Each structure stands twice: as structure tokens, then as C-alpha cells.
Amino acid sequence: MKASTKDVAMTIPHLVQRFTKETHDTFTLELEPSAVNAAFSFKSGQFNMLYLYGVGEVPISISGDPDDRSKIVHTVRAYGAVTSRMMALKKEDWIGLRGPFGSHWPIEKLSGHDILLGAGGIGFAPLRPVLYYILSHREKYGKVTLLYGERTPGDLIYRSQIEKWRGRFDLEIYVTVDSARGGWRGDVGVVTTLIPKTRIDPTKTVALLCGPEIMMYYIIQEISKEGVTDDRIYISMERNMQCGSGFCGHCQVGPKFVCKDGPVFLFKEVKHLFWKREM
């Protein structure tokens, strides 16, 4: 469900059900659906505007299971003033929410395809709902591969879930970090070094990418060499989203409003805007 133009500016208080610390600067908030907002549902890739009273509002992707209506989940990395203050939230605190906003990963339409998920840093959070969806409808998809790059092992999110998913025979999961100290037995190297580890069939594969634009740029270069075309690549762009409905223009990229037309775009449609130094 998309918020209507009537209610996009209305912030609804939600109760923090659970606060989980993922890493030193990243945490997951599980919010109790509000009685006023009981019909809340979302599609993977959409985001909410979260408001911390007296501090400010930030766009945060929804990172929970789209089929689980019992909670609204966001994983937040403390990058700025608002998200840093959110780190002090605890169970039974209140937080404002409006949304969901934006376009979504077209996962429902991709049945029969191999799915390649490329996640970098906190960009894994908006892709996790896709994995939940795929696992609930596993028979509809071919090979499913997750490539996940992070800065260091200490920055990896959803570690126990990744380990659990790695035990499945119907998922290929590759994780790499940019550097590591003793004790890490996994891969070290940039995320593109994971691509040769998996066999990509360009006629069947659709790639969904989320992370820093430079990371997506290099992944696109590599998978293009494997024959994956621009109409089979979806990216999630991040800009300064504020109103969530394309009115304020803060997130405008060329003719597109990332909050309304995105954040998920078919790469073919935004290729000319992507990785552009100046507009």
C-alpha cells in the first residue's frame, strides 16, 4: 500500500517493541503497528520516514518480512544527528512514522528468474525483505545468490541470520569485507571479487543492487561483462529524501524524484543519471 497524498505528511506514533544492536553503530528497531495505522503493509524496497521527537526525521528502508504484519522493522546505521540519537531508543519508547514511500523491487514479477542480490554496507537492509519474500515463495525462482560486501567483519549486519541462510541448499551466499584482523576466516576483498565465485546465466539472471553508488557502478561493470543487460538490473538510489512524496525536490535527480519515482529504479531507465558528476 502506498500512502495517499492526503496522509503523507501525517506522522503516526509507534511503540518500539524491540531494539537490537547489530554492530557498534547499527541497530534494528521493531515497531508495533499502531492502531491508527493497522492496515500498514509494504513492499520490499520501500522506506518510511522515521521521526524522533524534537530531533528530526530521516528516511529509513523497511528491512523486515513483508508478510509479517506483527511488526515494522528498520535497520539503522548511525550516520547523522537523528540516527545517532535513535541509538539511545529502547523498548517502549515512541517514534514517529509515516509511509511507506517509494517504488519497490519487482520481485513478484521475477518468478522463473535467477536472482542476484548485490548488497553493500547498510544496503543489505533494503534487500532483506526480498530474501524473506523469495524464501516464502522459493519454488518460483531459479538460482538465488547474495553477494554482500562490508567494511570489516565487525560491521556485518544480520550475522546469525546469514549463517542460518548459508545452511540452506537453495541459497548461495558470499560475504566479503574490505579488511580484517585475526580471527576472520571469510573472504577479504572488494565486493566485485565475489562475482567470479558464482555462475551467472545472463539469459535468466536479474540483479537487484543496493549500496553505495560506486559499489553498484563496479558491480554493474562486472555483471555486464558476464552479459547481464541494463534491462535486467535494478538499483536502489539514495538521495536526500525529505517529504517522501516528490513535493520538496530535495531528492531530485534530473527529472526523477528518488522518494517518489524511486528509490528502486530499472537501471536502463536511470543509466544516464547514474554516476553523473553534475546535472
Added chain:
Amino acid sequence: MEKPEKILAEHPFFEGLAPDLLKTIASCSVKANYKAGQVIYSESDPANQFLLILAGKVAIEIFSAERGSLTIKTVGSGEVLGWSWLFPPYRRSFDARALEKTSAIALDGKVLREKAAADHRLGYELLKRFSSVVVDRLKATSLQLMDIYGKHA
């Protein structure tokens, strides 16, 4: 046991190499196995060989007294380890340690340097392939330096 030429021909690093050159390179090769945790070489050691990794995983590490060892790259099956044998002063720049049980083909760089000097076709093929590895590592290092997942990203 498989013939060394066949193993080399199947390794991605030597893909498409002419059979006579494969034969020359194979004559400089031996199988090598490393236990998990075993140090393969250390920084400033003489660099007289390189490894084609067949199975397992090797960490390339840099050491500083204040911060200890930092892994900057891992290499695994289908990849190549070590290029210092090709360039003076033929000394290792990093430490290499097997993270898990690793099998490889070790190639004698000292002999290959002499053979490459005598046969420029061999020299060109080796330099072309190692240059590609160096360029890839350089690109990767640039991305690592940019710290793309950091807070400024």
C-alpha cells in the same frame, strides 16, 4: 595423478596459453600443500616462486607493530598468489598465510625469469597475465582506500 600441463591449462590464470608455453611452464612446477594457519611466506623474504591456487584460501596480510596483522585480500581457487618474483628486488611485499587447508601449484619464478628473458613470447604472456592481476588489485585497493561503506559515503 593429472599431468602438470593439464592442471595448468585448466587454471583460469593460464587460460588460452599455447601448449608449448604450457609445457615450458609445467617443467618449472611442483605441487604444494599448506595446512590451515601455515605461513606461506613473510614480508621481505626472497620471492622466487608464485602459486596457482587449486583449492583452499590464503590471506595476504600486512603487519605493523602498533596494529598487528591486517588482512587486505584473500585469494582462493582459480587465483594466483605472488608477483614479486617478477620484479626486482625479488622480495615479498606482504605476508601470506593459509586460512584453510590449501593446495596449489608452485612455479619456480627464478627459472621462469631466465626462460622469459630467452623467450620473449613466454615473457609477454607472463607479463600480460600478471599485469592484469596487478591492475585488478590496484582497482580493488583504490576502492578499499575510498572506504565506500564508511560514514562519509
